[in-house]
Amino acid sequence: MADLPSFNLFDLLAGLRRGDFSARELTLATLERIERLEPALHTLITFTPELALQQAEAADRRYAAWRQDDPSAGWGLPALLGIPVMIKDVLCLKDVPCTCGSRILENFVPPYTATAVQRLLDAGVVVVGKSNTDEFAMGSSTENSAFGPSRNPWDLNRVPGGSSGGSASAVAARLVPAATGSDTGGSIRQPAAFCGVTGLKPTYGRVSRYGLVAYGSSLDSVGAFARSAAEVAELFRIMAGHDPLDSTSANLPVPELHLGQRNLQGLRIGVPEEYFIEGIQPEVEQAVRVAIDQMQALGARVQTVSLPHTSYALPVYYLIAPAEASANLARYDGVRFGRREPAERMIEMFFKTRGKGFGAEVKRRIMLGTYALSAGYYDAYYGQAQKVRTLIKQDFERAFQQVDVIACPVTPTTAFPIGEHTDDPLAMYLEDVFTLPANLAGVPGLAFPVGFDSRGLPVGMQLMGPHFREDILLQAAYAYQQATDWHLRTPATR
Numbered sequence: 306m307a308d309l310p311s312f313n314l315f316d317l318l319a320g321l322r323r324g325d326f327s328a329r330e331l332t333l334a335t336l337e338r339i340e341r342l343e344p345a346l347h348t349l350i351t352f353t354p355e356l357a358l359q360q361a362e363a364a365d366r367r368y369a370a371w372r373q374d375d376p377s378a379g380w381g382l383p384a385l386l387g388i389p390v391m392i393k394d395v396l397c398l399k400d401v402p403c404t405c406g407s408r409i410l411e412n413f414v415p416p417y418t419a420t421a422v423q424r425l426l427d428a429g430v431v432v433v434g435k436s437n438t439d440e441f442a443m444g445s446s447t448e449n450s451a452f453g454p455s456r457n458p459w460d461l462n463r464v465p466g467g468s469s470g471g472s473a474s475a476v477a478a479r480l481v482p483a484a485t486g487s488d489t490g491g492s493i494r495q496p497a498a499f500c501g502v503t504g505l506k507p508t509y510g511r512v513s514r515y516g517l518v519a520y521g522s523s524l525d526s527v528g529a530f531a532r533s534a535a536e537v538a539e540l541f542r543i544m545a546g547h548d549p550l551d552s553t554s555a556n557l558p559v560p561e562l563h564l565g566q567r568n569l570q571g572l573r574i575g576v577p578e579e580y581f582i583e584g585i586q587p588e589v590e591q592a593v594r595v596a597i598d599q600m601q602a603l604g605a606r607v608q609t610v611s612l613p614h615t616s617y618a619l620p621v622y623y624l625i626a627p628a629e630a631s632a633n634l635a636r637y638d639g640v641r642f643g644r645r646e647p648a649e650r651m652i653e654m655f656f657k658t659r660g661k662g663f664g665a666e667v668k669r670r671i672m673l674g675t676y677a678l679s680a681g682y683y684d685a686y687y688g689q690a691q692k693v694r695t696l697i698k699q700d701f702e703r704a705f706q707q708v709d710v711i712a713c714p715v716t717p718t719t720a721f722p723i724g725e726h727t728d729d730p731l732a733m734y735l736e737d738v739f740t741l742p743a744n745l746a747g748v749p750g751l752a753f754p755v756g757f758d759s760r761g762l763p764v765g766m767q768l769m770g771p772h773f774r775e776d777i778l779l780q781a782a783y784a785y786q787q788a789t790d791w792h793l794r795t796p797a798t799r
């Protein structure tokens with residue numbers, strides 16, 4: 306096989322079932338494509354070709370048994386048997402390093418697998434590697450990865466977004482049809498927008514966080530990337546659902562996803578006035594407004610809604626997320642996980658290990674968070690932020706009494722050049738203005754491509770929905786994608 310026969314998950318599955326190619330052939334072609342493009346893109350922290358080939362051969366044995374009607378093959382076939390994927394390097398996969406983009410976990414090999422990853426493995430995926438991320442998922446560009454940034458396949462001098470930038474870049478460059486991500490304040494949706502792919506941040510509690518290295522525990526969600534909403538829906542269906550190993554996992558059934566509908570008849574779309582602010586790149590606003598018009602032409606009813614506390618979301622997030630991070634990252638002390646710097650005395654060992662192990666952004670957040678949680682300041686900062694968070698959540702609850710989904714931009718701008726924000730953390734934080742309200746409210750958000758700017762960089766649109774209604778978002782994006790082809794456009798990387 307010279308190159309991949311298709312880049313669509315369903316086409317690949319159909320080809321595997323028909324026996325047009327084997328999982329081993331598909332994997333070899335994938336590995337070859339990764340080896341060819343990886344020097345330019347740097348999507349991976351750990352490449353796992355041996356594991357991938359083992360899994361592919363197991364998939365082929367299963368297909369063979371299924372073809373021969375061997376009862377040991379079980380009834381039917383696992384849903385993603387033989388499909389190559391990347392796993393963001395903040396999700397544990399047993400016996401494969403999980404670095405979180407950090408020197409402090411450089412040599413950490415988890416002894417167990419995250420539930421969301423296990424569900425994908427049970428569905429038969431082939432893991433080709435652990436994808437690049439900002440250190441501990443803190444960042445919007447992958448420039449905070451201790452292993453160097455990933456690149457945007459639409460323009461190699463630009464960032465792919467972050468923190469799940471490796472996954473988004475890989476799906477956009479068609480190294481893999483699907484990849485996982487995590488989203489604490491935008492880490493799936495923002496890179497999806499920058500790379501022109503579809504990315505879902507599910508409702509908080511919908512996908513298990515067991516085995517996801519914790520960043521902001523009240524905000525973290527595990528989700529997925531693919532090129533289309535239909536493919537993302539399939540990944541979501543497999544990853545979602547209750548998990549007794551995560552106490553915040555919701556014990557609710559995952560609704561059947563019927564993505565057949567090609568129109569949006571009856572869908573009420575709310576457009577929040579607070580999301581079309583000054584400073585937004587005019588081409589981004591333009592593309593999103595055209596997409597909303599198109600959804601209206603497909604039958605949706607569009608109205609303005611107000612989310613009045615939106616402007617507080619950024620400061621609230623940058624208190625709560627660092628506060629939770631500072632507590633979660635206390636466990637990297639040189640004793641229990643990963644790196645340990647030798648020293649005479651224990652206290653020195655802590656200082657040296659954390660001093661050398663963490664990068665600048667992680668240290669900044671630990672300091673911010675520790676300060677916000679310290680005695681005397683707790684009520685003024687963390688306590689106050691939690692109260693405002695409730696107001697933000699109520700904004701959404703009120704809006705969802707009037708509309709089924711909220712439509713807005715994902716990011717104020719398209720992908721920025723590598724290095725542009727590295728000396729200005731605030732400018733980097735501003736990347737998240739439109740995405741982090743969904744994390745604060747716990748509602749699902751879906752990003753998908755709706756056009757390009759004049760530089761040829763993808764523009765994304767975000768749909769947010771009520772808690773546990775990922776189905777509405779996926780259905781709406783599916784109908785939009787049946788009528789448009791932005792999600793099928795590909796960068797020049799061959």
Ligand SMILES: NC(=O)C[C@H](N)C(=O)O
Pocket residue numbers: 442443444445467468487488489490491492493626737
């Ligand atoms: N993790 C995320 O969702 C990304 C966000 N930009 C942050 O640094 O917190």
